[in-house]
Amino acid sequence: MAKYQEVVDWITKQVSSGTLSPGDKIPSENDLCVQFNISRQTVRHAIGILVQEGILTAERGSGTYVTDERVRSGERNRIAVITTYVDSYIFPKTIQGIENKLRELGYSVQLFFTNNSSIREREILSEIIEKDEVAGIILEPTRSALPTPNTDLLLKISGMRIPILFMNSYYPELSGIWDPESNRNIPHVSMNDKKCAYKAVKSLLDNGHTKIGCVLKLDDRQGFDRYSGYQEAISERGISPEDANIIWLDTEDLKREELIKDKIWARLSGCTAVFCYNDEMASMVMEILKENGIRIPDEISIVSMDDSDLAKYTRPPLDSIPHPKEKLGERAADNLIRLIHHPGFSATYEFDEEITVRGSVRAIK
Structure with missing residues (x-):
């Protein structure tokens, strides 16, 4: 160094x-x-x-x-925070991290929830443009793997000199668009999903598994990045991914668990291990496997991402890569405020986490 x-x-x-x-x-x-x-x-x-x-x-x-980035006299002090959901998973702690940091710096928070709907996201962005009252925006993209219909509004907001920072993911088509104030790409604060997924799958490989299935989210950018990490890990061992063992699910699929049970069970047939997109999916997969008489980890090992409360309370508890939650929220808030005061600031940051081992992976010969 x-x-x-x-x-x-x-x-x-x-x-x-x-x-x-x-x-x-x-x-x-x-x-x-x-x-x-x-x-x-x-x-x-x-x-x-x-x-x-x-x-x-x-x-x-x-x-x-x-640098003292606390709000100054006469400045706007409201930050719009737009997330997909508010529930008992990772979101409350992330929002808490944002709110704590912004309050410390003298800013107030205006919360919006899209419920993962691009239509609702458009309504929120239109309201922000119409009122023109916020100093900046922290936005968790809606179905970020898909082209967003809201590019025009995001560009209009950038043109109003209101900094935008994506959280948890980003819209790929906007990552190459220059912010007119800073002449930089619209930044994001997230996990390094590819690297973290690589570590999760490597933990299975290191325990002797070579027939590794994969259950991923289709309509979020994180799903593709995590699949890329899965591919890299198994390719290093000279293993080719088996399409038959890769399961892609979207937001609507997850609302119809009964309809996807047979698909998951059939696709994981013959696997000794499975990498899941997150703990919610892993919990669902574990129930499906148990319903079919499969013992975990004796007959199949499971590793996941997010290290939420779900990971602690499944049986067996899940090996999982932690989502930084509150720290991610604090960093997103901190970087947005720096961007407000210093338009040239490079605000993109990706967290690199290590796996928490709890006992859902068994070593095989």
């Missing part, structure tokens, strides 16, 4: 953890030179990067401070 990057990472960590708060003065250049055993020029290079990203503010003759 380059020496200047060590300083960048250390200061960023101090700010993220709250050790250094908005308005706090960072150690002097001399102190940082001694601490990291580097030259003053290297320290200045690191500080320059953090100033450019909006994390630090340099005041001539006084020193360098953590």
Whole structure:
């Protein structure tokens, strides 16, 4: 790692953890030179990067401070937060993280829920445009694997100089559209779904499984990214994915569990393990397998993603990759506010998580 990057990472960590708060003065250049055993020029290079990203503010003759991004007098202080659902899964903690961070910075939250409907999302975006009262928008895309019919409204909002940040996923067709204020792509804060899925499937491979089925969400971008991680993991072992063992389900399918039971049971026939899109799907798959007399993990192992409360209370408890929930909400809020005050800030961030092992995977020879 380059020496200047060590300083960048250390200061960023101090700010993220709250050790250094908005308005706090960072150690002097001399102190940082001694601490990291580097030259003053290297320290200045690191500080320059953090100033450019909006994390630090340099005041001539006084020193360098953590940027105070609290709402200023006369500024708009309302942030629109648009999510798909509000239920007992991962959403409440994510919203709590957003609200805590925004309140800390002096901003208020206006919550909207789309119920995963692009029509409802359009109604919400139209209302935001008509009222023109918000300082920024955190948006969880609706059915993000599909082309959104709301591109025109999102572009109109960008043209109004209202920053937008996608949460949990992003619209692929918008990832290449330049934000007119920052000349950057519309950013997102999410999990690194491909890398995390890779780790989940690798845990099955490391336990000797080679016949691995997959149950995925068809209409969310995360489903495709997680499938990509699944493919990469098994391809590294010289295994080709069997289309017959891949199950794609959309939002409407999940409302009709009775109609998809036979499909899931037939497609997982012969598999010794299965990777599920999330804990909700994994819980459903486990019930279907049990109804057919299959013991978990003795006859089939299961690994999932999100590490929700469901993962703790299934029998057996699920091995699952954690969703950062509250931390993701805090980061989304923090990055949006930095984007408001520093339009050049690179606000995209992806969490990389490690699997929680609970006992739903059995090693085989």
